[in-house]
Amino acid sequence: MPPNAQPHADPASAARAPEPLARDGLAYVVEHGPSFATLRVELPAERTLFVQAGRLMRLEPGVEVRPALNAAVPGPPGLWAKLVALFVTLLRVAFGGDPPIADRVRTARGGRVWLAPASPGSIGHRRLHGDALFVNADAYLAHAGRVEVRVRFGNVQRALSRVAVVFFELSGFGEAWFASHGGVQRIDVRGTFLVEPHHLLAFDGALTFHIRPDAGPAAPAGAAGRVCELRGRGRAYVQGRAGAAVVAALARRDQGAA
Template sequence: MQHRTKHEPSSSLLEVTLDPGEALVAEAGAMVARSPHLRTEVRLNAGRGAGFLGRLKALFVALLRKLAGGETFFVNHISAPEGGWVWLAPPLSGRVKHIPLQGESMLFSTGSYLASAGDIDVKVRWGGLRAVLAREGTFFIEASGAGDLWISSYGAIDELSCDGSLVVDSGHLVGFDASLSLAIRSPGGGLMGLMVSGEGVVCEFTGRGRVLIQSRSAGSLVGWLAPLLPP
């Protein structure tokens, strides 16, 4: 599938050209413009092949996220019976990164997923208490299979290689290989370090795989803006 990213690095815009019969899955709200021949259908993100229970779970997750965070987890299925183009943009200023998946599985922080094409299954995965403590939300986005995947970040995206262990600040985590084990740790100094270091908690990865990080933290931006807002 032909694609290019324009207006980098701070105002990235993804342009995808679809040949007749091709299809693209995009995060709801990401579309900026498209050719009139494309068809768009909004669906719950239950994952491919999900039965009744899978769709019920997806509906529950969407409602929970709507109540807890003011957002839902829907995706746009964009098809091209006659071919066409579509522009997609992330909500925050930053980069768009293309990741060609070749049968592996990756987990991403909520909000990092932008679009995918090919034989890729994208679904919500329960992150457990570790995700809540890491300020990454209660759920991760899991992408697996073979095809094209596009993710976005706040700031630049860099890739680190974990060969044994690796520590990443939770607010800068974008995604990681599902083969890695994740544990939540204090940044050091016990309770005092947790309270005054300004680092919150950190994510410690073990195993071998890649970890994607962003150069800026949305949580830090919120903390900087909060005192400036009127009561």
């Protein structure tokens, strides 16, 4: 299923009934799409929804919210993995990025929650049936079910960088929602395709990715002169805007002023 089946449609989505979903699925509605999409999830009793910290917009009375560590690192689970996850968390906090911490949302009797992404854009949904999807950590919005979330930050070098691109690898059985910054272009990769890393919204687990230097000696500040090389056969989703590019465009307003 494509992450966003209605790129520029649907002004009347606010009035739509929730998507009917298969057993175990959560009913949801994307409202105000595509420019400023929000997500409404109908949460049945005793079900848990993990939401990226800071993305809750509205709750119905009776809905409980607790913080939880949302992401694990590759490798066997255990104390070491927890420590590494904590380290990554602290790093992301220190750098002002969103830490891999989620709000764990539950209700005793059922209730609705409304989520709003941080960036202007649309919301996509993906049902996982044992496959994997890589999602830009800034774009991750929520998940439910037996979905495992692993941080793919490449290596320590990239994790330390202020302009680091972090991907979440979502795998297992359940559903996940993610939000684009701007619109979404679907690219069917056959061979190799190059994407500025912050504009890479998501890609199939079937594709391999590799971040390498790009553009010769002069590095654009947004990506620090790097490009993401996707290889194989599969689908990639490219977002039209990126937070890092917004920051770089605002930061270069300093030049010449000093």
